[in-house]
Structure formats: C-alpha cells, structure tokens
Amino acid sequence: xxxxxxxxxxxxxxxxxxxxxxxxxxxxxxxxxxxxxxxxxxxxxxxxxxxxxxxxxxxxxxxxxxxxxxxxxxxxxxxxxxxxxxxxxxxxxxxxxxxxxxxxxxxxxxxxxxxxxxxxxxxxxxxxxxxxxxxxxxxxxxxxxxxxxxxxxxxxxxxxxxxxxxxxxxxxxxxxxxxxxxxxxxxxxxxxxxxxxxxxxxxxxxxxxxxxxxxxxxxxxxxxxxxxxxxxxxxxxxxxxxxxxxxxxxxxxxxxxxxxxxxxxxxxxxxxxxxxxxxxxxxxxxxxxxxxxxxxxxxxxxxxxxxxxxxxxxxxxxxxxxxxxxxxxxxxxxxxxxxxxxxxxxxxxxxxxxxxxxxxxxxxxxxxxxxxxxxxxxxxxxxxxxxxxxxxxxxxxxxxxxxxxxxxxxxxxxxxxxxxxxxxxxxxxxxxxxxxxxxx
Numbered sequence: 001x002x003x004x005x006x007x008x009x010x011x012x013x014x015x016x017x018x019x020x021x022x023x024x025x026x027x028x029x030x031x032x033x034x035x036x037x038x039x040x041x042x043x044x045x046x047x048x049x050x051x052x053x054x055x056x057x058x059x060x061x062x063x064x065x066x067x068x069x070x071x072x073x074x075x076x077x078x079x080x081x082x083x084x085x086x087x088x089x090x091x092x093x094x095x096x097x098x099x100x101x102x103x104x105x106x107x108x109x110x111x112x113x114x115x116x117x118x119x120x121x122x123x124x125x126x127x128x129x130x131x132x133x134x135x136x137x138x139x140x141x142x143x144x145x146x147x148x149x150x151x152x153x154x155x156x157x158x159x160x161x162x163x164x165x166x167x168x169x170x171x172x173x174x175x176x177x178x179x180x181x182x183x184x185x186x187x188x189x190x191x192x193x194x195x196x197x198x199x200x201x202x203x204x205x206x207x208x209x210x211x212x213x214x215x216x217x218x219x220x221x222x223x224x225x226x227x228x229x230x231x232x233x234x235x236x237x238x239x240x241x242x243x244x245x246x247x248x249x250x251x252x253x254x255x256x257x258x259x260x261x262x263x264x265x266x267x268x269x270x271x272x273x274x275x276x277x278x279x280x281x282x283x284x285x286x287x288x289x290x291x292x293x294x295x296x297x298x299x300x301x302x303x304x305x306x307x308x309x310x311x312x313x314x315x316x317x318x319x320x321x322x323x324x325x326x327x328x329x330x331x332x333x334x335x336x337x338x339x340x341x342x343x344x345x346x347x348x349x350x351x352x353x354x355x356x357x358x359x360x361x362x363x364x365x366x367x368x369x370x371x372x373x374x375x376x377x378x379x380x381x382x383x384x385x386x387x388x389x390x391x392x393x394x395x396x397x398x399x400x401x402x403x404x405x406x407x408x409x410x411x412x413x414x415x416x417x418x419x420x421x422x423x424x425x426x427x428x429x430x431x432x433x434x435x436x437x438x439x440x
Contacts, residue, residue: 081411084404091397098393102386105379112376115369126363133356140349144342151338158331165324172317176310183310186303193296200289207285211278218271225264232257 115122236257239249369376 084407088400088404091400095393095397098390105383109379112369115366119366119370122366126359129359130356133352136352137349140345144345147338147342154335176313176317179310179313183306186306190299190303193299197292197296200292204285204289207282211282214274214278218274221267225267229260232260
C-alpha cells in the first residue's frame with residue numbers, strides 16, 4: 001500500500017521505508033490530483049500551473065538531496081561492513097595461529113614428560129641399539145675391505161689372464177691368417193685354371209669346326225674338278241663322233257681335258273694335305289686343352305688342400321679362443337659377484353649408520369630433557385599463557401562476529417538502496433549512451 005504526504009517533497013511510502021520521488025517523475029497511477037479548487041477561467045488556470053511547477057521543483061531538489069544522502073550512507077555502510085568482516089577474519093586467523101601453537105606445545109610437553117619418565121629405559125635401549133649398530137657397521141666394513149681386496153685381486157688376475165691368452169693365441173691366429181691367405185690364393189689360381197680350360201675348350205671347338213669346313217671345301221673342289229672333266233670328255237667324244245670336226249678344235253678340247261685332269265689331281269692332293277693340316281690344328285688345340293685340364297686338376301687339389309688346412313687352423317684357433325673367452329667370462333662373473341656383494345655391504349653399512357645416528361639423536365634428546373627440567377617447566381608456563389591468550393582471542397572473535405552480524409542487520413536497508421541506485425545509474429548511463437550513439 002502507498003500513501004502521499006503533505007511535506008515539502010512528495011514521497012511514496014512502502015512497507016520497508018520511505019523513498020522520495022519528484023512529483024513529475026511519479027507514475028500516473030500514483031499521483032493524486034485534487035479538483036476541489038479547480039479554476040474556471042484561464043487566469044486562474046495559469047496561476048495553478050505556476051504553483052505546480054514551483055512545487056515540483058522544490059520536490060525534485062529535496063529528492064536529489066535525499067538520494068545523495070542515501071547513496072553516501074549506503075556506501076559508508078558497505079565500507080563499515082567490509083571493515084568489520086576484515087577484523088573478524090583477522091581475529092579468526094589469530095585464534096587459529098594460537099590454537100596451532102598451543103597444540104604443538106602440548107604435544108612437545110607430552111613428549112618431554114614421557115621422555116623424563118622413561119629416561120632410564122630410553123638410555124638403556126638406545127645405548128644397546130647404538131652398540132648393535134656399531135657392531136654391524138664394523139662387520140660390514142670388515143667384509144667390505146675383504147671384498148674390495150678380492151675384487152682387486154680378481155681384476156689383476158683377469159688382466160694377466162688376457163695378456164697370457166693373447167700371447168698363446170697369437171701363433172694360432174697368425175697360422176690361421178696365413179693358411180686362409182694361401183687358401184684364397186689357391187682359390188684364385190683354380191678360378192684362373194677353370195677360365196683357361198674354358199678358353200681351351202673353345203679353341204678346340206673352333207679348330208674342329210674349321211677342320212670340318214676345310215676338308216669339306218677340299219672335297220667339294222675334287223667333285224667340281226671331276227664334274228668339269230666329265231663335261232669336257234663328253235664334248236670331246238661328241239667332236240670325235242662328228243667327222244666334220246676340225247682337228248684343231250679336238251686338240252683344244254684335249255688340252256682342256258688335260259688341264260682339268262691336272263686340276264683334279266691337285267684337288268685330290270689338297271684333300272689329303274688339308275686333312276692333315278686341319279687335324280694337326282685340332283690335335284694341337286686338344287693337347288693344349290688336356291694341358292689346361294691337368295693344370296685345373298692340380299689347382300683343384302691344391303685349393304682343396306689349402307682350404308682343408310685353413311679350415312683346420314681356423315677350427316683350432318676358434319676352439320682355443322672360445323676356451324680363453326670362457327675363462328675370462330668366468331673371471332668377469334666372479335668380479336661382478338664381488339661388486340654386487342660390495343654394493344649390498346655398502347647398503348647394509350649405510351642402514352646401520354642411519355640407525356646409529358637415529359638412536360644417538362634420541363639419546364642426545366633424552367639427555368637434554370633429563371639435564372634441563374627447567375625447560376619443561378617453562379614450556380608448561382608458556383602453555384598456560386597460550387591458553388589465556390586463546391580464551392581472550394576467542395572472546396574477541398565472538399564480539400567481532402556479533403558486531404558484524406548486528407552491523408549487517410542494521411545497514412541492510414542502506415546497502416540495498418545503494419545497490420539499487422547503482423544499478424539504476426548504470427542503466428541510465430547505458431540508455432544515454434545508446435540514445436546518443438545509436439539514435440543519431
């Protein structure tokens with residue numbers, strides 16, 4: 001419900017307080033217009049308008065003044081709430097700090113009292129632990145010295161073993177290398193011999209082919225000579241049968257026949273000569289082939305022997321080398337076993353030293369607590385002081401919490417007005433910017 005007052009500035013009252021508005025900004029449904037003294041002529045109307053304007057101006061000024069007071073009050077209220085919240089947070093942090101310190105001191109006091117009560121048992125237990133740890137350290141050190149000496153001895157033995165193996169294997173390695181070189185040379189000689197045999201076989205084949213061709217040509221020459229003789233004899237017989245033939249022509253044919261017979265005799269002699277010459281060439285090629293084959297056979301035997309020798313020497317060297325490697329690996333394994341043992345002993349010694357240091361630290365602390373009971377008494381007094389400080393700090397925290405709660409309750413309205421005004425101003429600024437830049 002709303003109502004209008006008759007004060008200098010028209011206001012509208014809500015359930016949660018009064019808010020002033022200039023009369024000209026009021027919504028039409030909330031403005032009450034009195035019509036009891038309404039003017040009936042133009043002059044009275046003008047006077048009424050002037051009075052209304054004056055009253056509206058006065059109302060706007062009052063509203064602006066009250067709004068300014070509301071904004072300032074709301075801002076001040078928010079600042080006061082923030083300060084109260086900060087004071088409360090600081091007080092809570094102080095309480096927490098005192099609580100932590102008190103808890104730590106109480107734990108320390110319990111520990112010192114427990115040590116003081118059980119001092120004799122602690123001294124006996126830790127002294128025994130220190131002695132046991134020291135005995136373990138001494139034993140581990142003795143074992144370490146023994147294993148280090150053994151590892152050094154094994155390393156020296158391995159070095160001498162490698163030198164001895166190198167000296168023992170050197171002759172067998174040299175023999176293996178030389179025999180492998182001979183085998184390689186024999187294999188190359190065998191390859192050359194095989195190429196020579198192939199070349200000789202090609203020469204024999206070519207000589208045989210050439211022999212056949214020459215003999216065939218020689219026989220063909222004999223056949224040709226016989227054919228020519230037969231033709232000349234037929235011509236001579238024909239001339240002799242013809243009684244009218246000139247004797248000179250017959251003599252000429254006879255002379256031709258004698259020439260062909262001499263040619264036949266020569267061709268027949270060539271057959272025998274060519275056959276002998278061609279066969280001699282084939283025989284020479286065959287002899288050379290047989291010689292190359294014998295050389296190949298000898299090279300094969302040499303290569304086989306050299307290969308077997310090289311294989312034997314290699315197998316002998318490999319056997320001795322593997323045996324030497326096995327001995328060296330066994331020695332290296334023994335060295336690795338020593339190194340592993342040394343690492344384990346080092347860890348054992350380090351663990352014993354750590355236990356000794358821990359026991360010594362406990363013993364030293366027990367001696368300090370036993371020798372200085374005044375420190376424990378001072379700790380009790382400090383705890384009592386801290387308990388008093390904690391009670392005061394908690395009381396302050398409760399007071400600040402109540403103050404903050406009351407301040408928030410009492411300033412809720414002012415802070416709400418401040419927020420609403422800030423939102424309205426922001427909206428107005430946005431509307432103004434929109435009107436200026438987007439309505440042009």
